[in-house]
Ligand code: HEC
């Protein structure tokens with residue numbers, strides 16, 4: 001009849017301490033997300049929504065051959081380099097014809113990825129590999145975000161008649177020119193979502 005204490009009685013305190021530790025661990029893991037969602041009231045800080053996108057002068061001068069890339073996708077020094085060489089722009093003459101180039105430069109500088117209007121696009125500065133990259137699609141952060149698609153570039157991009165080039169952001173990000181690049185609104189034409197969403 002010797003009453004050996006039950007398992008639970010014997011390990012009550014260690015069990016309680018373990019539960020508390022687990023609780024603290026889970027809180028540390030998930031709290032930043034919950035708090036972030038609750039308190040990041042400005043969507044431009046928590047989502048890839050470019051501020052001041054859709055500038056009519058900028059779209060007029062820089063949106064004729066491709067979409068007018070939101071200024072937030074490159075740093076000031078890249079825009080500087082690009083806009084100082086518009087006569088030889090990837091083999092084309094992209095010199096501005098109506099709006100003075102200084103005005104376009106001022107707009108780009110005010111909204112670049114290293115400007116105060118960068119918002120979440122500050123991420124595009126991460127591990128930037130050359131002093132003034134002129135292609136968004138070469139940025140390390142951009143490539144990280146599109147790694148699954150890059151792996152299947154042939155089928156998803158190059159041989160996809162509705163995409164053809166990664167530089168055509170708007171083929172998959174419908175509202176790219178309005179500055180919207182959320183992964184919730186992305187859609188690769190002719191490709192099953194399951195193949196590229198995480
Ligand atoms: C006459 C046509 C034309 C005009 C106008 C034009 N571009 Fe371009 N742009 C091009 C071509 C062609 C490319 C290369 C596209 C490719 O290789 O797929 C390019 C590429 C770019 C890229 C690199 C995109 C990438 O691959 O990541 C940027 C950035 C860019 N242009 C910015 C501008 C800006 C800023 C203006 C306005 C000052 C402008 N472009 C006006 C033709 C033009």
Ligand code: HEC
Pocket residue numbers: 048073136137145146149156157163165166167168169170171172173181182183184186187188196197198
């Ligand atoms: C072939 C289709 C395609 C093209 C072209 C494309 N993207 Fe994307 N992009 C995607 C997909 C798919 C995702 C979401 C990946 C994922 O689920 O993580 C994405 C994600 C992103 C994100 C991150 C969104 C988020 O909420 O995390 C940004 C920013 C972005 N793209 C910018 C661009 C820019 C700028 C261009 C043009 C230079 C571009 N993309 C061209 C398909 C594309």
